Amino acid sequence: MRLARLVPSRPAPPPRPAPGDVLAEAEDVRVRLGTRTVLDGVGITVRAGEVLALVGPNGAGKSTLLGALAADLPVSGGVVRVHGRPAEQWSAPELALRRSVLPQSASLSFPFRVEEVVRMGRAPWAGTDLEDEDDAAVAEAMARTEVTAFAARPFSALSGGERARVALARVLAQRTALLLLDEPTAALDLRHQELVLRLCRERARAGDAVVVVLHDLGLAAAYADRAAVLCAGRVAADGPPAEVFSGRLLSEVYDQPVEVFPHPRTGAVLVTPRRDM
Incomplete structure (x- = not known):
């Protein structure tokens, strides 16, 4: 008698979220790294259709x-939920x-080609009904990130x-x-910084939720629907950049005099260090 080979079942792909659905949230979250408390009672909500910038x-x-x-x-305390379920349950x-x-x-560590690195993003979909989208997705x-021209080059040579x-x-x-992006613009020139943040806006308009860590307050003001200003492990302010980016708050959080004023042509929020020279 021949035994059937057991094939691990693949998890079912989640349904597309509706606009405004909460895709991630932290409730009274505390994180300790070694002896240091890095987050202390943080609460944040991430919704489909928005770009949330984490600044500080x-x-x-x-x-x-x-x-x-x-x-x-x-x-070490509180709860993180992803798609409505405590994270540890996934x-x-x-x-x-x-x-x-x-x-x-x-x-x-290995000399993967650029296309192979990008294709690694499709690994979760292997064995699902959406596996056929791999080539198109890659x-x-x-194309969107403008790396097609060096698809065959080793990643290590970039x-x-x-x-x-x-x-x-x-x-x-x-x-x-x-999408959870940690300083995606840090190594980029001016043109590609704008490209990356435009991609974030496009993904949000398509119904995704994008959380992006940024140091450039001007980019956060220009592209984020909401900004959470962190200071010493707590959320000092959370809301639309035009409302939470005040000179007083930012000067206090960054321990650096900051000026906030409207762009003379568009009225958008501009943030710059105050320089008395």
């Missing part, structure tokens, strides 16, 4: 909060169909900015409804 000075807890929302970092394959994560730096992601765009292409190819 170095050490404020931005990347830690992103890691907690991704369920990549355990919390398996790794289930999470990979629901959220994609761009870390601060991308490094690989091609579209590379510049820092090129690697950052390839890493973003991998996230886009994954096609999840929740």
Whole structure:
């Protein structure tokens, strides 16, 4: 008698969210790293159809909060929910169909070609009904991030900015409804910073939720629907940039005099350090 080979079942792809659906949230979250409390009682909500920028000075807890929302970092208190369920209740394959994560730096030990790196984003969909979309998803992601021209080059041979765009292409190819991006513009020139934030806006308009850690307050003001200003492990303000980006608040949070004023042509919020010279 021949025994049937057991094939692990693949998790079912989640349905597309409706506008305004909560795709991730932190409730009274605390995170300790070693002896240091990095997040202390943080609450944040991430909704489909919006770009949420996490801003604040170095050490404020931005990347830690992103890691907690991704369920990549355990919390010592409170709860993180992803797609309405406590994060720890999702398996790794289930999470990979629901959220994609761009870390601060991308490094690989093997000489993968650029296209192979981007294709790694499709791994969660293997064995599902959407596996047939792999080629189209990879091609579209590379085109949108402008890396198609060096698809055959080794990832290790790229510049820092090129690697950052390839890493973003991998996230886009994954096609999840929740994108968590940690400083995606840090290594990029002016043109590609704008490109990346336009892609974030496009994904939000298409119904995704995008959380992006940014140091550039001007980019946050221009592209984010909401901004959460973190300071010393807490949320100092949360709301539309035009409402929460005040000179007084930012000067206090960054311990640096800051001026906030409207753009003379568009009226959009502009943020700049105050320089008395």
